[in-house]
Amino acid sequence: MIDWSTCPAVECHPDVVSGAWVFRSTRVPVAALFENLEAGATVAEFVQWFPGVGLEQAKSVLEHAARSSLAAA
Known part of the structure; x- marks a missing residue:
């Protein structure tokens, strides 16, 4: 599980997209990036x-995910 709280490109608020992690200052969920990349x-x-x-922002999220994956390995 990725700890998004340490990624400056994202934020989480209970009243925004049901508390999902979103790109800072948007309503776009971080998960949307990964779903779209998986789809090609x-x-x-x-x-x-x-x-x-x-x-x-997108590059920062991907770099954060990569660092998190390496740390978990």
Whole structure:
């Protein structure tokens, strides 16, 4: 399980998207990035499809997930 609380690109509020982790200052769930990538989308396509999410935010989330995976191994 990834600890998103240490990733500056995301935030979680109980009254925003039912408390899901979202990209900071948006209502776009972090899970949407991974779902779209698994479906074959590129990061560039994702940020086009979800206005408000910046390329650097998406890259930060992916880097955080990668670091978390390495730490758990």
